[in-house]
Each structure stands twice: as C-alpha cells, then as structure tokens.
Amino acid sequence: MSEALEARDAVLATPPFALNAAEKGRLLGAALAELTAHHAAHCAPYAGILAAQDGGPPIGITQVPFLPVRLFKELDLRSIPADAVFKTLTSSGTTGQVPSRIYLDQATAQAQSRALAAITTDFIGKDRRPMLIIDHPGVVRDRTSFSARGAGILGMMTYGRAHTYALNDEDMGLNLPAITEFAEKHAGKPIFAFGFTFMVWKYFLSALERAGITLDFPGSVLIHSGGWKKLEDEAVSNEQFKAVAQARAGFDHVHNFYGMVEQVGSVFMECDHGRLHAPGFADVIIRDPLDWKPLGLGQEGIIQVVSAIPLSYPGHSLLTEDRGVLTGEDDCPCGRMGKTFRVLGRIPAAEMRGCSDTHTARAA
C-alpha cells in the first residue's frame, strides 16, 4: 500500500473536463497502468486472472485488462487487508440475486467523494441551492442499513441546502404541503432537485400531470439516475422525460447520469446537449462483443468503464452489461473535453438490475 501512484494522484487532481484526448491518453493511461500493477501486487485472485490473460503490462487506456462486472458478485476481490476495510458497498440486488460486494478503505472512499464533488459542481456550481429530494424521507431513515437509493440520496444532499422531501412515506404520493411551502420560500430562485429516474417519472412528474399541477422553478437543475429499464417498459424516452420535467416543474436543466456501485465516484453526467460525458479520471470504451476490439464513433457495442479511483479493490477496468455507442470526443458543443456516449440498454441476457428499480410499483 505504500508505493507511490503518482499518475493516479495527478489525474484525480486535474479538473474533470479539462484533458484533451492526447493528454488524457498519457495521464490516465499511466494511472491505469499503475493501478493494474498495484492490484496485481495486492490482490492474489486479480494477479491470477492477469496471469491467465497473459497480456503483459498495459501501454494504453484500451489495453488495460478488464474484469466482467459480475465477478464482484462471485468473488471477494480486494487489495487491502481485512482490517483496512472502512465500508462495504453492495449493489441493489433484488430477491434471488447475489449483490456485488465492493470493499473500500478510507483513501478510496475519500477519492470517490472528491470525484463526485468535482463532477457535480461542474454542472450545478459550488453554491448549494435549495434542494428538493424526489423521494420519501423513509428512504434514509434507517441509518444502519441504507438501500442503494438511500446512499445515493445522502451523497447528493451535500450539494443542496434546506432539503425537502417531495413524497409521502405512506403511499409515495406527492407531499403537496411540503412542496408548496418549499416553492413559496424559494420562489424565483433556481433550485436543485435529485431523484431516481423511475421514482421521478412515476411518483413526481406523472403525479403532477394527473393532478394538473404545474410548479415553477425557473433555471433549476434536476439530476437523476438509476436506469431506464422500467421506463423503457413504459416507453418513456429521455426526450419525453426532459420535456415533461421542464413543462411541469420548470427544470430547465435535466441531467441523467450513468454510473454503478462498482465504480462509485466515476459518474458520466449528461450535459445540456444530451450527451453523457467521461471525466478526465475515467473513460468509456465501446467493445465489439464478437472479438472485444474497441469500436469507433457511432458503432454499437458493450460498454467498458475505466477509472483511476479504485485503489482498495481491483475495479479500475470493468466490462459492464450495458450496450452503448460513442457520440464524440473533445467536440461537444458544451465545451467539456473527453469522450461522449449514449447508453442503449442492457445486454439481453443480463439480469435485471438498476437502483431505481428496487421499488416495485404496486398495481395502480
């Protein structure tokens, strides 16, 4: 644990959307090579997997060996001694599914918080705005056992103030007195709203529509995440989601983000131009499922994610179970450097999962 990971430190300290492709290739490439060596030295099962792959040291971002994300369900993978484990994250596995187990030490947990702060404040600014949490207060009530949803909400509360829950505990109905009081108190000011995609659609936007209520929070930001699986079943597109969010609540900026419990802190946030952005300390590679070669712009394949954050477990390069497509690099009209991409959905055979899918709707 004592060797210096200089490139990792350097890339984590760089503003998240400042590196162009050449700079990022050098710096992130070096950081990922350091991490590959670090995990091989500190995690015997990881060293075994590398030896079996017989790849030699990686010399570029796309050459870093990747582990299938479901390996974290099947194996206990960590690069720290048991007594250095500070927190264990588990994925939102529902009944019958084995959750991933991700072991964090303090250094990794802190790197996660800092990375998330750097990305989030790039989108909503450093000032903490009045925050509307599109969920019910019960989701964070049991402090000893948060769901993935509760943990996500708590993480985002850092970026807001005067936190107000929009939904009732009992039935997930709109808490209109709370929403009205919040709206009156912060009238005319841009607010920050956060929730999980399915909850925001089903219990907030759809409920406002049904009740014929329009809220007015001009210039506000809504950040949401958790996956589209359930909304695809209801045939709700991202465009439709955004249009309703703006019309019903005045959310002028709606940012979905893509991320996973196996790489907390590396979030890929959607900009105002509808593209998901890779920050400098992380990247996305789209691979051909037939030969695993990296694909170029516009070619659909399987999403691989790499991140300089994971130090306590060998999760710096993971093959996801999602399909995606690259939409550009260093050329987004929003001005942020790095690759942009779209997520197209799950690989058909993959088990169903998604943070916001953990709340199963009762029959309407």
Added chain:
Amino acid sequence: MKSLAEVFAESLMIDAASVVDSLAYQSIKEWDSVAHMVLVTALEDNFDIMLDADDIVAMSSVAKVREILAKYDVAA
C-alpha cells in the same frame, strides 16, 4: 452563539469532551453521512455562514472544520 464543541456534541449526539481536534469523520458511528449533514446545517445556523459543497467534502476532522470556518472569519 454556541462553541464549536457544543455544535459538534449536539449534532452528533456525543459528549462534548470527546470533541477533540483529531476526531475524524466516519471514525465513530455517530459521525456518519446523515449526522454530517445535520452538522453542516448546525454550523451554518450557529455561525451564520453558507458552506459550499467543497467545504462539506473537506470537513474530514474537527481540526479541518475549524480550518474551514476560519476561511469565513469564524474563530471557533
């Protein structure tokens, strides 16, 4: 105005005597992420300041909180 130790003790529901400079975030079960947000609100109310997101992430110990408050001309 309450002292920094009093704000910590009330927010985390711990004994004021255990509020020492070296006390670190997440090192005791009482200072978890929920209590951290309670602490933020209490600090803002008590010292009449507005902390930004970077401050909250950087509040890793009592000493560090004192250092951040100094930025806002609060001698705590």
